[in-house]
Amino acid sequence: xxxxxxxxxxxxxxxxxxxxxxxxxxxxxxxxxxxxxxxxxxxxxxxxxxxxxxxxxxxxxxxxxxxxxxxxxxxxxxxxxxxxxxxxxxxxxxxxxxxxxxxxxxxxxxxxxxxxxxxxxxxxxxxxxxxxxxxxxxxxxxxxxxxxxxxxxxxxxxxxxxxxxxxxxxxxxxxxxxxxxxxxxxxxxxxxxxxx
Amino acid sequence: xxxxxxxxxxxxxxxxxxxxxxxxxxxxxxxxxxxxxxxxxxxxxxxxxxxxxxxxxxxxxxxxxxxxxxxxxxxxxxxxxxxxxxxxxxxxxxxxxxxxxxxxxxxxxxxxxxxxxxxxxxxxxxxxxxxxxxxxxxxxxxxxxxxxxxxxxxxxxxxxxxxxxxxxxxxxxxxxxxxxxxxxxxxxxxxxxxxx
DNA sequence: CGCGGGTTTGATGATGCTCAAGCCCGGTGG
DNA sequence: CCACCGGGCTTGAGCATCATCAAACCCGCG
Numbered sequence: 001x002x003x004x005x006x007x008x009x010x011x012x013x014x015x016x017x018x019x020x021x022x023x024x025x026x027x028x029x030x031x032x033x034x035x036x037x038x039x040x041x042x043x044x045x046x047x048x049x050x051x052x053x054x055x056x057x058x059x060x061x062x063x064x065x066x067x068x069x070x071x072x073x074x075x076x077x078x079x080x081x082x083x084x085x086x087x088x089x090x091x092x093x094x095x096x097x098x099x100x101x102x103x104x105x106x107x108x109x110x111x112x113x114x115x116x117x118x119x120x121x122x123x124x125x126x127x128x129x130x131x132x133x134x135x136x137x138x139x140x141x142x143x144x145x146x147x148x149x150x151x152x153x154x155x156x157x158x159x160x161x162x163x164x165x166x167x168x169x170x171x172x173x174x175x176x177x178x179x180x181x182x183x184x185x186x187x188x189x190x191x192x193x194x195x196x
Numbered sequence: 197x198x199x200x201x202x203x204x205x206x207x208x209x210x211x212x213x214x215x216x217x218x219x220x221x222x223x224x225x226x227x228x229x230x231x232x233x234x235x236x237x238x239x240x241x242x243x244x245x246x247x248x249x250x251x252x253x254x255x256x257x258x259x260x261x262x263x264x265x266x267x268x269x270x271x272x273x274x275x276x277x278x279x280x281x282x283x284x285x286x287x288x289x290x291x292x293x294x295x296x297x298x299x300x301x302x303x304x305x306x307x308x309x310x311x312x313x314x315x316x317x318x319x320x321x322x323x324x325x326x327x328x329x330x331x332x333x334x335x336x337x338x339x340x341x342x343x344x345x346x347x348x349x350x351x352x353x354x355x356x357x358x359x360x361x362x363x364x365x366x367x368x369x370x371x372x373x374x375x376x377x378x379x380x381x382x383x384x385x386x387x388x389x390x391x392x
Numbered sequence: 393c394g395c396g397g398g399t400t401t402g403a404t405g406a407t408g409c410t411c412a413a414g415c416c417c418g419g420t421g422g
Numbered sequence: 423c424c425a426c427c428g429g430g431c432t433t434g435a436g437c438a439t440c441a442t443c444a445a446a447c448c449c450g451c452g
Contacts (some may be wrong), residue, residue: 062339070342072335085332095339117324121317128313128324135327136281138334139268143258143291145341146266146374150408171430178342183408185432346440367398379440381400 003031003054007106010052010078014129015122024120028112034058034099040082040107041097047086049107053077056103057167060095061175071175074100074164080130100168150179151187199227199250203302206248206274210325211318220316224308230254230295236278236303237293243282245303249273252299253363256291257371267371270296270360276326296364346375347383 004026011017031054034040041047043063051058058081060073072095075081086093087110108116116123144153154177158165165173174184200222207213227250230236237243239259247254254277256269268291271277282289283306304312312319340349350373354361361369370380 062343064343068343070339072339072342084328084335088328088332094336117321121320124317124320124324125313128320128327131324131327131331132280132284135331135334136284138331138338139280140290141338142334142341143266143268145338146268146371147258147260147264169430180409181431182410182433186408189432365398376441377399378401378442382440385400 003104004106006054006078007052011126015126017122017126021120021122025116025123028116029106029108031104031106034103034105036099036101036103038099039096040099040105041086041093041095043094043096044092046090047083047093047097048109050080050082050084050087050110050113051075051097051105051107052080054104054106056105057100058097058103058105059100059168059172059176060097062095069175070178071172074168074172074176076163076167100172145178150177150183151190153177154184154187155191199300200302202250202274203248207322211322213318213322217316217318221312221319224312225302225304227300227302230299230301232295232297232299234295235292236295236301237282237289237291239290239292240288242286243279243289243293244305246276246278246280246283246306246309247271247293247301247303248276250300250302252301253296254293254299254301255296255364255368255372256293258291265371266374267368270364270368270372272359272363296368341374346373346379347386349373350380350383351387 007026008017008022011022034056040049040051040058041060053075055077058075059071060075060081060083061069061071063069073081081097083093083095083097085091086095090110117127118124144156148156154173157173157177170184171181174181177184179187203222204213204218207218230252236245236247236254237256249271251273254271255267256271256277256279257265257267259265269277277293279289279291279293281287282291286306309323313323314320340352344352350369353369353373366380367377370377373380375383
């Protein structure tokens with residue numbers, strides 16, 4: 001149960017939470033070990049879980065009509081991930097959510113999520129703040145995609161999320177940036193050459 | 197006060213709200229008329245307000261280092277808009293939020309927003325749901341930008357948000373799609389030619 | 393009538409993609 | 423212990439999409 005301290009710390013960053021509320025929440029969740037390449041959510045099925053990462057790396061991606069993967073979220077320790085739309089609406093998922101390495105997650109079902117929000121008011125507040133921050137980040141992301149070149153976006157990613165850059169292979173980063181692995185390779189070469 | 201019914205309807209889509217809670221919320225807000233081109237939030241200043249549109253059109257955009265505008269949100273009647281990051285953190289805004297036509301908005305200050313969330317629990321819930329849906333939409337948007345061509349994104353915009361397409365000039369739509377007005381013009385021509 | 397913003401159209405250019413080959417390196421089996 | 427295999431990264435050549443620069447056009451409004 002040591003790892004649950006990561007969650008407690010994460011919660012306390014946003015809200016003041018009592019030990020008993022924390023206990024109550026934990027009782028609505030389960031912890032699961034995922035092996036590398038295991039799927040938490042499969043496209044076409046309903047997303048049953050939302051996950052909080054205790055360790056490891058996960059990603060959410062769409063597969064387009066040419067079979068190309070497009071990663072739009074990468075989560076590491078302390079992040080939440082799911083196909084939120086499917087999870088909340090119980091419609092089939094549009095995305096896959098996959099462990100990119102062996103990963104330990106705490107998961108909560110939709111029903112228990114609703115219970116937590118309704119019965120433990122601090123969680124209604126917590127998730128309001130969590131989604132609020134997530135929305136701000138995604139808005140910035142869209143704005144950055146429009147305003148900046150691939151090279152600028154890569155440099156920003158390296159400086160703002162070094163932990164993510166460290167945790168995943170380069171072709172995942174390329175997908176996350178919306179470019180091909182070959183292009184990222186060339187961009188990195190370009191950057192390296194500029195320092196010579 | 198007739199227009200406030202738009203807000204009441206909007207709230208009731210997500211939560212069950214009593215008349216007295218609605219009254220309390222209204223008392224924390226003001227209504228304002230904005231003229232076309234008037235700014236609700238100015239880049240570099242703190243965003244004091246979050247706005248709910250009762251009528252009209254507004255947009256949020258970044259200005260890049262070459263002076264180009266990049267619109268990443270367009271709001272019409274029944275939508276909320278602000279520079280959320282600045283509004284919530286009280287840091288200087290990164291974006292401008294502008295009336296694209298004469299617009300009537302209901303605005304709420306950060307302090308009153310916090311009061312509403314703390315004291316009227318249905319609003320904590322309402323904003324949780326609002327931000328939750330906003331986050332889902334933005335995630336989809338990022339995923340779409342990565343998976344689809346400009347033409348596909350335009351066609352999707354036309355079919356999913358016809359009211360927005362109707363409400364704003366073409367060069368705003370181009371910016372919202374992340375392309376230049378010239379390119380949108382060519383895309384539209386291309387589409388028209390395919391029907392001949 | 394003429395001005396001005398918005399849209400269209402054309403010619404050219406930059407960025408990132410596609411197809412293809414080679415390389416690097418860690419893991420596996422002989 | 424080494425040879426081989428395969429995935430991921432790199433590199434090259436040609437291509438597609440959208441941007442840029444520039445000019446013409448359209449149309450509502452003063």
